Amino acid sequence: MSIITENTSTKSVLDNGLFPSNEVMLDLKNLKKVYPTPKGDYVVLEDLNLQIRKEEFVTIIGHSGCGKTTMLSMIAGLNPISGGNIAVLGKHIKGPGPDRGVIFQSPSLMPWMTSLQNVLLGVNKVFPHASKSQRNDIAKYYLQKVGLEDAFNKKASELSQGMQQRVGIARAFAIKPKVLLLDEPFGMLDSLTRGELQDILIEIWNKEKITAVMITHDVDEAIFLADRVVMMTSGPRAKIGDVLDINFERPRTRKAVLEHDDYYKYRKHLIDFLEH
Amino acid sequence: MKASLTLNKVSNFLGLGLFRTLKDLFANKLEKEDFKNFLRKTIVPLASILLFLGLWNIGAKALYNTEADFKIEKALQNQGQAAADALQVCIASGESSCQPNTLPSPSQVWGSFQSLLRDHNIINADKAAFAEKTAALNKTRIAEGKNAIVYTGRPSFVDQIFRSLKTVFAGFLLALFIAVPLGIFIGLSPTLKSAFNWFIQIFKPVSPVVWYLLVFMIVKTVLIGSADDSSFTISFISVGLCSMWATLVNTAMGVSTVDKDYINVAKVLKLGAFQKIFKVVLPSSLPLIFTGLKITLSVAWMVLIAIELLAQSPGLGLFVWEEFQNGANDSNAKIIVAMFVIGIIGFLLDRLMLMIQNWVSFDKTDAI
Numbered sequence A: 001m002s003i004i005t006e007n008t009s010t011k012s013v014l015d016n017g018l019f020p021s022n023e024v025m026l027d028l029k030n031l032k033k034v035y036p037t038p039k040g041d042y043v044v045l046e047d048l049n050l051q052i053r054k055e056e057f058v059t060i061i062g063h064s065g066c067g068k069t070t071m072l073s074m075i076a077g078l079n080p081i082s083g084g085n086i087a088v089l090g091k092h093i094k095g096p097g098p099d100r101g102v103i104f105q106s107p108s109l110m111p112w113m114t115s116l117q118n119v120l121l122g123v124n125k126v127f128p129h130a131s132k133s134q135r136n137d138i139a140k141y142y143l144q145k146v147g148l149e150d151a152f153n154k155k156a157s158e159l160s161q162g163m164q165q166r167v168g169i170a171r172a173f174a175i176k177p178k179v180l181l182l183d184e185p186f187g188m189l190d191s192l193t194r195g196e197l198q199d200i201l202i203e204i205w206n207k208e209k210i211t212a213v214m215i216t217h218d219v220d221e222a223i224f225l226a227d228r229v230v231m232m233t234s235g236p237r238a239k240i241g242d243v244l245d246i247n248f249e250r251p252r253t254r255k256a257v258l259e260h261d262d263y264y265k266y267r268k269h270l271i272d273f274l275e276h
Numbered sequence B: 001m002k003a004s005l006t007l008n009k010v011s012n013f014l015g016l017g018l019f020r021t022l023k024d025l026f027a028n029k030l031e032k033e034d035f036k037n038f039l040r041k042t043i044v045p046l047a048s049i050l051l052f053l054g055l056w057n058i059g060a061k062a063l064y065n066t067e068a069d070f071k072i073e074k075a076l077q078n079q080g081q082a083a084a085d086a087l088q089v090c091i092a093s094g095e096s097s098c099q100p101n102t103l104p105s106p107s108q109v110w111g112s113f114q115s116l117l118r119d120h121n122i123i124n125a126d127k128a129a130f131a132e133k134t135a136a137l138n139k140t141r142i143a144e145g146k147n148a149i150v151y152t153g154r155p156s157f158v159d160q161i162f163r164s165l166k167t168v169f170a171g172f173l174l175a176l177f178i179a180v181p182l183g184i185f186i187g188l189s190p191t192l193k194s195a196f197n198w199f200i201q202i203f204k205p206v207s208p209v210v211w212y213l214l215v216f217m218i219v220k221t222v223l224i225g226s227a228d229d230s231s232f233t234i235s236f237i238s239v240g241l242c243s244m245w246a247t248l249v250n251t252a253m254g255v256s257t258v259d260k261d262y263i264n265v266a267k268v269l270k271l272g273a274f275q276k277i278f279k280v281v282l283p284s285s286l287p288l289i290f291t292g293l294k295i296t297l298s299v300a301w302m303v304l305i306a307i308e309l310l311a312q313s314p315g316l317g318l319f320v321w322e323e324f325q326n327g328a329n330d331s332n333a334k335i336i337v338a339m340f341v342i343g344i345i346g347f348l349l350d351r352l353m354l355m356i357q358n359w360v361s362f363d364k365t366d367a368i
Helices: A002-007 A068-076 A115-126 A132-145 A161-174 A191-208 A219-225 A254-259 A262-274 B002-014 B018-026 B034-079 B081-093 B106-143 B157-188 B190-203 B208-222 B231-256 B260-268 B273-311 B316-326 B331-360
Strands: A024-037 A040-053 A057-061 A083-088 A100-103 A179-183 A211-215 A228-232 A240-245
Touching: A024 A068, A024 A211, A040 A068, A040 A211, A040 A240, A057 A068, A057 A219, A068 A100, A068 A179, A068 A211, A100 A161, A100 B260, A115 A132, A115 A161, A132 A161, A132 A191, A161 A179, A161 A191, A191 A219, A191 A254, A219 A254, A219 A262, A228 A262, A240 A262, A254 A262, B002 B331, B034 B081, B034 B106, B106 B157, B106 B331, B157 B190, B157 B231, B157 B273, B157 B316, B157 B331, B190 B231, B208 B231, B208 B273, B231 B273, B260 B273, B273 B316, B273 B331, B316 B331
Parallel strands: A057 A211, A057 A228, A100 A179, A179 A211
Antiparallel strands: A024 A040, A024 A083, A228 A240
């Protein structure tokens, strides 16, 4: 594919380099984001190149305000691209779409709907030809997967923050996206609930293997979930600073990861990067 | 048990803690620590009501004396000592023909209230008798294709209340059906918003009286040649137009300020325009729409009185005006009765809207 061959000429290709084009799910090329301000343009991202393979789980880590969320919302199509391009399976994206599911930082459920209705909102859109009971089954299946089999008919406003985010996970997986984008989905939760939800997320993900890009502030979370951890430099003009391969076999357990010899090596690598 | 449940419901509806604590007191459930609460929620309101009635009574007495002294003084100057003495005796005897005309005391108002209710019963009996008398005749008239003979006597005070409620609800529904859809369109489209903004800004502050005159001009011509009484049409349309602004502005604001997260979800799921409006935008702006509707209903009730008065449309407004023109001995007291009735109904309408709002709204913390 032409996109890939062009990529070799760009200077900022990192040592993780290029993947064969049939393996690439998501391709960000020379991505740029500029916010015009009265004092001139503010460049958030520049020369950002990143390829993510099919069935890969990538976490993105970086300092607050470096443009991680900007990048993710550009992939989601919610934020216009100032330069460069983003391709899903070789096709440039134009605006948002259900091929890229998003789990937002705040659960963003419609509080007047039940958890089932919230999941169905997406399912109805993506599977318009399925029968009503089939769509119900899909929604219920994913709600069960996130442990909400007793809360189908509870209003979203009656659920705790953690439960709401479970619905958010179910909603994102239920529309069977090609890419799953997670914007610090557990940032607002207490650490116990966060651990629970990480387990739930990784359990569903092991089954569905949907290419995932997740932003996080939490080094341990980044290592536990990812195949690769992408480190972003601090803005302005943020770009990919470093990429770390995490070679733990899947499925992983938290205990095995913590006891693994490489764990502290990975951790040190990330913390060294963040502290510079 | 059942009685106390309904009492609880009534008390919740009114939003006055007074009844609940009273009920607890009778049920002997009042704990010592509740005493302060009881004092604040029950004794203080009751005391303030008594104080209000007391001040009113004193004020009314003072005004009555001033007016009586003036009348006697005037009689003395114009007609001499004998006439003045006779008037003094007449006033002291409570004879209705020579009473000073001023602010009535609470007891006079209560008396007028009872007499209005008696009057209502008399008129009701009249109506029933009339219906009985004309029943057979009306049957044959209808069979012959003629109009039935209807009771055309004077409406009672209670009838006037219901007429007013009918007018206000018609006006409210008109406001609802104009302002909510228009507000949604304006809120969704910045283009429409700038097209309508001048219109809203200029017409929102216009007085009810002017709205009435405008509606009168138009309806008079539209209904030209029609024999029907247009006063009801004119008054409900005027009420609707005066009161719809709060709903219009609130709906537009609610629709244009939907939480960005919800809009992002709709975008990511690529919901169509119809789904986006009915599944996301409208439900999330319901609380603001209802705030607007609540203001609309209370404004509608407030301007109704003035508009009925102008439009000569039967109802409380006309009642007040006629009593004022009438100048009978108990007219002032009847006006005060109407004032309380208007106030209490306005309050109940407000609570009713709040109840509906709580029922349809997802955000239960909004309830006041």
